Amino acid sequence: MADKKTGAAKHSADYRDRKKAEAERLGIETLPVESAAGTSAELAKAMKAHGYTQLQELLQDLHRAFIAVDHRKQARRLKKPDAPAFKISPKLARRFEAASRAELRCEPGDAS
Structure with a gap:
């Protein structure tokens, strides 16, 4: 027996x-979107x-x-920046290399 619908x-x-x-x-179409938890607050x-x-x-x-x-502007807006945008300057690279060489001189057995 089929149920009859009420007026409501x-x-x-x-x-x-x-x-x-x-x-x-x-x-009009519906676009389901998932986003990170902090996104809605922002x-x-x-x-x-x-x-x-x-x-x-x-x-919209x-x-x-x-x-x-x-x-071009769309592409620029979609380009994601590097996470921290950390760049190693030439000066920092030279300092790191000098410190590495000095450490290897102090403990030569650790060099691979």
Whole structure:
């Protein structure tokens, strides 16, 4: 025996169907996103600082801004910086090499 839907269930099903049809008509798709735990707290701060009340609005504005720039600027924005951006200067390299040689002279048996 098939269960008959109540008036509320019919209304809910109709509402979901209307929302789905509207999304299809407008070309709206849902993108599930996973992010690191600290990201949401930082996004909340940025939203408050820049007057956003909904995350979706912020993300759509970021998407539009990214798409609006030319390919070179997109590539530059996507380039991830080195973790600490630590660079060894020539002076530091010379000091390290001198210290290494001095240590090897003190304990020559450790050299490979």
